[in-house]
Amino acid sequence: MVLITFVFLAMHFGGGDPARVVAGSNANSEIVQQIREDMGLNRSLTVQYFDYVGSLVRGNLGNSLITGAPITKLLGPPLLRTLELTLVVTLVSAIVGIPLGIFLSYNRGNLVDQIGRWISILFLAFPGIYFAFLLMIWFSLKLNLFPLLGSGPAGLLQFGSRITYLILPALVLSKTQIVIFARLSRSSFLNILSEDYLRTARSKGLNEFKVVLKHGLRNSLIPLITMAGINFTLLLGSSVVIENIFGRTGLGRLIVGAILQDDYPVIQSVLVVYCVIVIIVNLLVDLTYGVIDPRIQYK
């Protein structure tokens, strides 16, 4: 709510004149005034604010200034695209990163650990933009393995035919995410490797694999899930750039296009959608705590 208010106020005071955008740059001031009247921009700030929040609650985000299409319809496919990309990246990174971190924690302090560390810095520091273009030049242009631009067919169930479009962007985003997951699972495993309950599990005669999976992983999941939540919001940020590079019609492309065209209602709506995603992810993270660790209860 605070964020929505903030976005509204910021757009109101900082943004340009929506009426001028609709009228076009050559329109005379009378026409602009007329449009302004029609759009209700002459009403007081509070009236406009409650009008806006009211229609938000009813699920009406207004119309695009440029195309006139209702924004709720405009948002659907890009939202799906962005969620698809970020979810795939989070899953892949967790599946690759966590075992990698566990492996490194077993090698604490030795050469493997040191090499792993400097490789991780190399990966973290390598800018996603550059990595994306290198992948494009190599895999799309030279080897012709993946489509260069675009995001494939739009249907919800046509995921299979979209997957070739997904691989390169997902690879770029996973590069950082894997390192973050590996680093965190390494450090949280270091903390629990010497715990008593692991020693007990080992002395019961469980094999090391079971010890790690059942006793170790479950106890280190809380920080990992927290991190996954924070990372998800970071991913949303990076996805803006990556979507624009690969020409994926996601939220990031929508908002950048809207900014360049001064389409204020669309900018505002995408920002609100970003906020809502962040809030939902945080809520999910909090709820998962209770599932992982039954000692945590919500009243």
Added chain:
Amino acid sequence: MGLFKNIPCTVGIVLLLLICIVAILAPWLAPFSPSEMHIGNRLEPPSSAHKLGTDQFGRDLLSRLLFGLRTTILIGVTSLSTAALSGTAIGLIAGYYHNTWVDALVVKVVDIMMTLPTMVMGIMVVAILGPGFSNLLLAIVLALVPRFIKLIRSEAISIRESGFIEASLALGASPKRIILVHMFLNVLSSLLVCVTLWGATAILIETSLTFLGLGVRPPTASLGNIIRQGANYLTTAPWMILSGGAGVTITIYALSLVGESLRDVFDPRIYSS
């Protein structure tokens, strides 16, 4: 301190110094002016006359890269120092007045600002104020300030509880003196680490926003602009994007090397998190 015995750190520092020298001396080092067009030699691959090739207007890419580095470093240094200074000041004050309304207010605002990811925050600022050089600076500052506040505040709180602060309070030191002398000097080491690491973030935000067409406006050369132009000529002139991207990568890598090594020196335990 053993800082120079650390090979990655030495490499990083040398690289950073080189980058800074090159950026400062760009007008003297560049073979051509960054805006000088040689229409006859458009999109030429690297040759002896144009070491890194030319762009779609026949401008020398090496010169544009040097001047672009200059612009990007300038933006990075300005925004980073603003963010670090204001963030440290606010963080120290909030930490000193821990458990009062000042601290509570700061925490609330920081939490709200940090809900949005750094990149989206930057985009939001540009979305509201419009693209351009000064708005880009503001976007980077606003994206980084909450991180600085959060870090410095948490350090300041633990320092506030320590014995020597109590001792100087007992000796009658003013809040100003405690904040400026005792607390500031004690947060300096973590500040230094984060300035280098987040310097990389600042440069990344510049490149990303400019790449999206929301930052530095052409014809001014910046690393982001070179990449943006190169993206349009990916198939015909890949050397544009290769040199621009290499510039960004080397700068960020140097900053990360120094930052990570500093972290080791100041706090050997930390390479856990």
